[in-house]
Amino acid sequence: MLDLLWEEPGLPEQPLPGMLRALYGGAFGLPERVLYANFVETLDGIVALPSVEKSNALVADGSEDDKFLMGLLRAAADCILIGAGTMLASPKGLWRPGGVYPTAEEAFAKLGEPAVAVVSTGASLDPNHPVLQRAVLLTTARGAEQFAGTLPDVVAVNDGDWVDLRAAVAVLRERGHERILSEAGPTVFGGLLADGLVDELFLTVSPVLAGRAEAGSTLGLVEGVSLLPQTRVGGRLASVRRSEDHLFLRYVFDVSH
Numbered sequence: 251m252l253d254l255l256w257e258e259p260g261l262p263e264q265p266l267p268g269m270l271r272a273l274y275g276g277a278f279g280l281p282e283r284v285l286y287a288n289f290v291e292t293l294d295g296i297v298a299l300p301s302v303e304k305s306n307a308l309v310a311d312g313s314e315d316d317k318f319l320m321g322l323l324r325a326a327a328d329c330i331l332i333g334a335g336t337m338l339a340s341p342k343g344l345w346r347p348g349g350v351y352p353t354a355e356e357a358f359a360k361l362g363e364p365a366v367a368v369v370s371t372g373a374s375l376d377p378n379h380p381v382l383q384r385a386v387l388l389t390t391a392r393g394a395e396q397f398a399g400t401l402p403d404v405v406a407v408n409d410g411d412w413v414d415l416r417a418a419v420a421v422l423r424e425r426g427h428e429r430i431l432s433e434a435g436p437t438v439f440g441g442l443l444a445d446g447l448v449d450e451l452f453l454t455v456s457p458v459l460a461g462r463a464e465a466g467s468t469l470g471l472v473e474g475v476s477l478l479p480q481t482r483v484g485g486r487l488a489s490v491r492r493s494e495d496h497l498f499l500r501y502v503f504d505v506s507h
Contacts, residue, residue, distance in 0.1 A: 389405070
């Protein structure tokens with residue numbers, strides 16, 4: 251159960267089953283049209299250990315409340331956006347709300363079942379991953395040629411070597427997905443930030459330290475792009491919750507659509 255420490259007045263509210271409202275520690279809601287991301291990071295800003303299986307659990311320090319929040323954010327979404335790296339890190343993942351926090355599965359189901367979108371050039375994509383049987387693959391023209399007829403839903407977003415994230419999000423909007431949750435990794439997140447596409451960030455701060463022995467052994471919240479000093483991307487703190495030694499922060503970014 252999360253304890254509310256502070257919250258900005260006037261945040262959106264949507265109907266929640268009583269169980270979810272109690273676990274969240276109050277009202278919860280999202281704007282009707284929003285792209286939001288969810289991460290857990292260590293005290294020293296590490297979100298993943300690429301060479302360690304299921305490193306997310308280590309980073310989260312085993313927090314059940316972090317799992318609950320992940321489930322709630324999934325259940326509130328129309329679509330969950332993931333990258334190939336995130337998919338490979340969870341070989342059996344289906345990105346269902348109840349999958350991460352089964353205790354609230356029935357309550358999550360009352361909010362809805364989100365679609366799943368995978369953004370990838372196809373270079374490191376495992377076509378046999380189970381989530382791809384129900385997800386849309388947002389890829390390049392070359393990637394679409396590679397997986398046409400193999401996967402049920404493939405969209406060629408653009409030509410070139412990399413997927414245009416702005417165009418990929420536009421495809422999801424055209425499909426009616428107004429609330430998009432990014433659970434992609436720090437490289438895709440960095441690209442979304444650089445393109446001004448991120449409206450909100452839910453950030454869990456875990457009480458553990460990861461350290462860094464060598465380059466590439468850990469990943470920070472944002473990878474693959476340089477922001478400061480050229481570009482300031484700043485969030486407005488909108489909510490602070492706590493569960494024992496974990497902090498649950500919500501930031502709102504001022505971006506134009």
